[in-house]
Amino acid sequence: MPVITGKQPLPAQFWAVWTATLINRAGGFVIIFLAIYLTSERGFSETTAGLVIGLYGLGGAIGVTAGGHLTDRWGRRPTALLALGSASVLMIALGLVRGEVAIMVAAGLLGLAAEAARPALGAMITDIVPDADRMRAFNVYFWAINLGFAVAAVLAGFASSAGYFWLFAADAVTTAFAAVLIAVRTRETRPAHLEAKHEGGSLAAVARDRVFLGFIACNLMIALVLLQHMSMLPLAMVEEPLPPSTFGVVIALNGILIVVGQLGLTRLLVRRRPAYILPVSVVVIGLGFGLTAFAHTPVWYGATVLVWTLGEMLNAPANSALLAGLSPVAMRGRYQGGYSLSWQLASFLAPTLGGAVRDHAGNTTLWLGCLGLGLAAGAWNLLAAPARERRVRDLAAEERETSLATI
Template identity: 60%
Template sequence: MRTVRSWFRDTTGGLPRTFWYLWTGTLINRLGSFVLVFLAIYLTQERGFSPTQAGLVLGLWGVGGAVGTTVGGTLTDRWGRRPTLLTAHLGAATMMLALGFARPLWAVATGALLLGMFAEAARPAFGAMMIDVVPEKDRLRAFSLNYWAINLGFACAAVLAGFAAQAGYLLLFMVDAATTVVTALIIFTRVKETRRASAAPARPGAVAPAGALRTIATDRVFLGFVVLNLFGALVFLQHISMLPIAMGDSGLSAATYGSVIALNGVLIVVGQLFVPRLIRGRSRSHVLALASLVMGVGFGLTAFADAAWFYGLTVLIWTLGEMLNSPSNATLIAELSPDRLRGRYQGVFSLSWQIAGAVAPILGGLVRERAGNTELWLGCAAIGALMAVAHLVSGPARERRAAKLRPATQPVTPVTAIRQPAPQAAEAAATAPAEPVAAHTPS
């Protein structure tokens, strides 16, 4: 019992209060994240759209997300983390309801585009806020805890949504919108602005910081990692777009898909909190290479699946790769992001997920229709193997860059703490010391 208590204390202790408010908002939001999980099934089975049309709608979601992360990253640095999060969440809740009532293909496509824009605009702000409040030494376990909350909510949502869909798909959109509003309320009532003085403009109306896009565009080490993440996301996001269609072709119901995909969340909930201790002190490049290889094997085996248990096995395999990838990805991006450009770097990294969100369903649908189901999944396996090699080759340069930036990312006093009287300032410093939540299960 003492060992369990010690492990629990080492895993959850000492994290700032703001982190736990963000963690709670994440959990509530993910408990209602029904729509993206079942959107492909809704479009093909309920609305009668073809796989290509469904892929187009999902792709437009990704296009909107690409715009959202770009704009959200800029607003995060210039406007602030908190107002960006509030605007994004309230806009996403509104568009969620609009998408649920949309009927013609053009209306559904437009709703998906705008929903993706608002929903993903929150990602850079959330990631920057996590880096702001969690010290570097605690980020690995903080990101793992947040990822654990994402997948706890996801596992419950996938199962519940499968049954809720039988009562009517509109209910999925309504619940998703409601939980998004609750998350916005938590941010509004409990979370203060965390943007730091060093990240703020030097004077009112100043552009902060100058040459941001040029800096990012010439950062080859960072952009190389973003490209690798893009290819990984192209593979990973097939579980949202093409996997439910493949399972439907095997004669399996939406409820069965919900139960199978829930295994992803269940395994992460059971095992993710043990991952930081497992990978601590190990080469991140080796961990990321192994993660890519395992994920490739898991998706590749989908080519041979024809029953629920077999699909479940493939999900469990690629989930192991996901569990290794997420915390390593998150800590590395945090260290590669200069303090003054934190929001923009988060936005560009999130952009790789949004580009994949736009391309993956369309590309997956085309490959599946023209080459075949087997070729699609074996192609995913090949990409995973190539990524593993690329991580091994590019890893040393990333670590050198992270080591060079590390002194510049040490904790500084938040703006909010500077403006408070002495007693409150002391409390604020204790609860807001000085990353992206790895995109993870993007939704």
Template identity: 50%
Template sequence: MRGWLREAAGGLPRQFWFLWTGTLINRLGAFVVIYLAIYLTQDLHFSQSQAGLVLGAYGVGGAIGTMTGGVLTDRWGRRPTMLIAQFGTAALMLSLGFAGQFWQLLVGAWLLGVFAEGVRPAFQAMMVDVVPDRDRIRAFSLNYWAINLGFAGAAILAGMLAKVDYLLLFVVDAGTTLITALISLVFIAETRPVRAAVRRVRGGPGLGTVFRDRVFVSFLALNFVIVLVIMQHMSTLPIAMTADGLSPATFGWVIAVNGLMIVAGQLFVPKLIDGHNRSRVLALAILIMGIGFGLNAFAGSAAFYAVTVVIWTLGEMLQSPSNSALVAELSPSQLRGRYQGVNSLSWSAGSALAPVIGGFVQQHAGSAVLWLSCAALGVLVAIGQLVSGPARERRAAELRLSERALTTPAPAATETPHEEDITPPRQVPVPAEN
């Protein structure tokens, strides 16, 4: 066991563990968004459509937050962006708990989305900065494990607090966010790579650079499709189970299998996939997820639904750390925040569209067609991962070489460039049209 623990968690940088601790503490109290719809409809007696608008405002704010956070991560730095987002989230979380009018809740949820999601690019970029390439799959597995462990604890704690007073949900959530912000303030140092002296040109790399990177965008497109599949477990799956005569409580323990499996087994994943081709690992993971969701077409009992959760969770456990590590390798250090922001945006967009598309198919074509379509999408995305894999590996290799070149001392520049006018050095490959 000691040997396994050393392999799973040993040798990682000290700053990574501060980030990991902040993630765990923050996730243990992250339950306001999960319970927000229930709070709005049952405690404040708003309609379902009004609750939907508030949740939608949070989603819109989140999309803006990830993009803005990505840009600020590269311009201001990781640490200041994280601190502003975390302290802002704590304040807005507490303010939302005292809001009573609909327009206050709408604006408050929008602002909360901007700040709460704005921290993600900075956090992810900082983790990539401090963890060497060879350890990133382990690091992302550990972080993913902490997220799910915290989520499991939050679900239990939130139920207890909601029975006492819904306001406690907001107070405790704000408190855990504040603790995370204080950890960032006291223990975490800036990690943004020092920009090499480069020639001054008009304009500089921005979000357009990310969207012109066809290798990266095609990878995100594949991820976006599979997010549409994964997120069905939060929208159409409970509807399908209810239609089969199963209670909401039954759905709760069936879906809890997902979190339990991740907490119990995620730390074994890095050893399992070590040395294997990443594109093949991703293809296999996505194929397993597609099969798991596809089998819901034949499910009718709680036990069968639980088996399907076991199957697609296995795929999720393989896919998540591999996917995060590959995003990190495809992100140039000087644009890492922007790349992580666009990656987060793809997940936010997929999460927002999944219930809309899934619900439409389920209503007009039936659950069986929905689940079989999920299986078909899994097969197509798996093939796409295999086909596009070589181009991604070439791009990752090119970036590794260019990053090494950036660490080589350069001759002093005759002119100090403005940050807005800095472009990557000539050695950094411009995204090609592959």
């Protein structure tokens, strides 16, 4: 395992979840090549292919909500096993079915199953890792996710050369292997007093948490900016005109920088307060995308990617650590699900709103608008930081009192 700076080694169960996630992401071929598979192999129009991918996203939105509820009510481990096991089977189903309706249904169900594992794994890490170590734990977890994605992007090309079905088969095998690893190397992490009493609030309680809703709103704002790299950035580069291969090289800098540099941030982040890292990170992200308004060459585009990637590297572990602290122990799954839902919503809104702004106001307005969103999210995060830290302290004290009372 990577050497992680910190006073105490991270728990063995964390490394089991880390390894399962790395394996699962390294075999995540289907989503990377789904649009190409649908148009070239199945003969779908771009509109129909987009609808299928949208249904995957819709299924994912339902999945993170249902997965969060099951995580709290049923348990972290069984929810993760059900989600990963179902996703493995549905990968094969999606590769075998024919016809538009059948593929749409399979894609929606796959999105539901695959994304339902997120709240369970997030809650499991929060249960396993002490509060003082969560920043570095989520830092290295974010690194594993990106390393896995980078490996998948490379291996998917080789797998597709043998036939598209092997993409689905390989993805199914790695997903199943991740499930087996969770089954063999982890135990249920939900606190014992919750298992005994089946405690937990309702989804309405999440909706009434104004501190948490503000946190989610800020995350949605910056997610709308970050996800422009998947939709509007390639269009802007092609219009220069630059060849599509140039976009591939430029965007690869994002993954390379994260894989090479993320672990190096551990020493810097370990003693910093997540609530105050967030404002800095979102401003850097907004600045990186804002500078795209002035980019016209591959080198300049590459420089903008480096800037917003640095912001992303600061943002991801701080966001996850703060999310963990803001989540009441009895509702960690649902809070994780609410956070994941903001990303699912952004995955739909980012290309929709980005395309509308670009069509009606132009590229410059789009990128400067991203800068504006980053600055607004930074100000909001900064103003909200004291209230968030108070909530984290109050919930930690409440959890300690509850744990002592059950001894």
